[in-house]
Amino acid sequence: MLLNSVSSGISIILIIPLLASVGIDVGDNSTNSGAVKYIVDFSESVGVQLNFALVLCLYLVVIIFMASLSFVSSVVTTALTQSFIIDLRNEVNRSLFYAQWQYINGQYLSDFIRLLTGQINRVGSCLNSLLSLISSLILVCVYVVFAMLVSVELTALALLCALLLAAALLPINKRIHKSGGVGLSANIDIQRSIYDNVNSLKIIKSFAAEEQYLARMMRSNTVLESQLVRLAKFNALTRWVNLVGAAVIFTVLFYSSFQWLNLPIANLLVILFIFSRLMPQVSGIQNTIQRLIHQAPTFEDLMRRLAELNQWSEKFNITSSHDAPTFRKKIEIKGLSYQYADKSVYAFSGIDACIQCNETVAIVGRSGAGKSTLADILSGLLPQTSGEIWIDDVLLSDDNRLAWRPKVAYVTQEVFLFHDTVRANLDWVTNGKVCSDDDLWRALKLAAADGFVRSLPHGLETIIGDRGIKLSGGERQRLALARALLSDPDVLILDEATSALDNKNEQLIRDALVALDGQLTILIIAHNEATIEHVQNRIVLV
Ligand SMILES: Nc1ncnc2c1ncn2[C@@H]1O[C@H](COP(=O)(O)OP(=O)(O)OP(=O)(O)O)[C@@H](O)[C@H]1O
Ligand SMILES: [Mg+2]
Incomplete structure (x- = not known):
């Protein structure tokens, strides 16, 4: 200059x-x-x-x-x-x-x-x-x-x-x-x-x-x-x-x-x-x-x-020295409460529960009782306002919450899909691990989604449209479930994940979940009693 x-x-x-x-x-x-x-x-x-x-x-x-x-x-x-x-x-x-x-x-x-x-x-x-x-x-x-x-x-x-x-x-x-x-x-x-x-x-x-x-x-x-x-x-x-x-x-x-x-x-x-x-x-x-x-x-x-x-940064990251808690025995919830910052009342308070490893547990309660909020906390997305969560003998805290998150697969009612192929929508959750066609079809079968994916014009290579708009609501939910299973989680959380399915497909998924019983820990949130009738253990929110 x-x-x-x-x-x-x-x-x-x-x-x-x-x-x-x-x-x-x-x-x-x-x-x-x-x-x-x-x-x-x-x-x-x-x-x-x-x-x-x-x-x-x-x-x-x-x-x-x-x-x-x-x-x-x-x-x-x-x-x-x-x-x-x-x-x-x-x-x-x-x-x-x-x-x-x-x-x-x-x-x-x-x-x-x-x-x-x-x-x-x-x-x-x-x-x-x-x-x-x-x-x-x-x-x-x-x-x-x-x-x-x-x-x-x-x-x-x-x-x-x-x-x-x-x-x-x-x-x-x-x-x-x-x-x-x-x-x-x-x-x-x-x-x-x-x-x-x-x-x-x-x-x-x-x-x-x-x-x-x-x-x-x-x-x-x-x-x-x-x-x-x-x-x-x-x-x-x-x-x-x-x-x-x-x-x-x-x-x-x-x-x-x-x-x-x-x-x-x-x-x-x-x-x-x-x-x-x-x-x-x-x-x-x-x-x-x-x-x-x-x-x-x-x-x-x-x-x-x-x-x-930056002020709201999680202050730690996934590559930090804090390992994810290992989950082999149980998750203990002690006096758990949560209050949203802009709300004067608690979403829920004083929850005590114990979830054994590889068991299926239903979280039930009226609409607005705090079921999704509890699922957010258990998946490591939200920190509780008070109370404790122990995973085996490790306290879930700010130090290990981010590392814990990939161990939990979370399927919600709003399904996140993007404008790409079925394959691309599934295999990004494996964290770089190569995923064979057999792995994909196994997960799709477990989620009762293999039938409709086979009938798509290009099978796994079919583009499913923006937010999966070219699929039905039920098909989107089954894809999301297959994706969750593909990530090989310790805990699978289903928050009204089967609510858009017809009886036949819901029965298929229920059968799949029953088959998975004992292989991983499953938390199911569902208003429909039929979805959780096979589940004995329940966390009841009032
Ligand atoms: N992002 C948010 N900010 C403020 N308050 C919220 C937020 N999300 C939920 N809430 C409030 O927290 C309470 C519990 O909500 P939550 O979504 O956990 O209920 P739920 O049991 O999952 O209900 P539903 O069965 O209808 O899905 C409700 O009173 C709700 O209004
Ligand atoms: Mg909810």
Whole structure:
């Protein structure tokens, strides 16, 4: 940046000898000050006579050097910005993955999508602006130094005028920051609407509620639009002030150099040329500063979110020295209670129970009694508010909860499937262990899913659509069960996992579970008594 700016300054100063070589008054060398004197002295000391052709060649060399530097600098700036964006996205992603479930549970998930996409890109483009701002500032400083070499008085006068101009624009910046904040809120609203709308397209259409949802979207769009127009207005006003200001400075400089300073015409031309190149830079700097001020709330929000995620970090990770508790005998639950942070009453409290290894236990209770919450705690997703869980002789705690999690397979009513093949939806749970077709079919058979997978057009290679939309609800649940079994867990938790199945398929799964009895520990949550009629041991929540 500095090299580029210095070359640019030299290229301008070279105009003086150039003008001299075509016969324009550059003043007597003895009366010349600064740069002109240095250039002439230097050329004389190396025994070279500055003539028209030589100065033109010099000018060309400097310009080519400048253009090459600017090429390198724009490539480096882009590389820096992109690597900053990728690093930041990785960091936010990692913090999100390792944030505690109790924190994520209470958040608007669309906020994380916004954070990881548009918001990080906007912060990245701010870095780009910041780098170009630094480069412009260096250029301005170098121009000012070169201008000083030509005439100190005139440059000081111009600087004074420029400072007055910048001060006049200060109040606008405050308004721009406020407008950036309002724009960010509108953006958050828009993203939330998009997320809700895309997730509920089917239900919106079935209730014919399209217009209602479009109206919500329109409201946020209008707020955002008005903020963007406001910003454009501020930018235009700044440009207006700069243009008028530049004209005033130009007039003042011209007048003073003639009336008081008696500068040679070539020096005056060079100074005016420097300022004519300086003014767009100054105007660009102000626009960049305004863009940065407008984006400041976006940056602040991102940093606040990142700090919040890190504050809720699980503080340990799966590769840490804390081993998962081994489960060979029993899980003991002692006085277990849980209260959600935003609730005044406990989801459940004072639960005592004992689950023997390889037995099947049903968790029963009315809707809202806390069954799913208990399953979340037993699977290591949530830490209890009070009480203890002992796995054999090891206390389940913050130190080993994350390591315990892969030992538990959890199948819920909402099945997580993605837009890929049956195989890809199954085998990602084996933690890198190669999974043969036989393993896959065995798990599918246990989950009573082998029949329908065989009938799919490409069997295991069939793409099942976004969230498995090309499958029926029951088929999705059976795939999720097969996946859970494939992970070879110590404990299998089924939370209403068979509620979408018909009697025949539920019977098939029940048979499969009965067959698994004694091979692994199974916890079943089900409202339908038929699903758990074969289970003797029960944890009852009231
Ligand atoms: N993320 C949450 N934040 C705040 N409160 C919650 C949250 N999830 C559940 N609750 C509350 O905790 C209590 C227990 O909920 P839970 O989902 O565990 O019940 P459940 O027994 O599984 O019910 P169901 O049989 O209807 O699935 C309920 O009062 C519920 O409103
Ligand atoms: Mg539940």
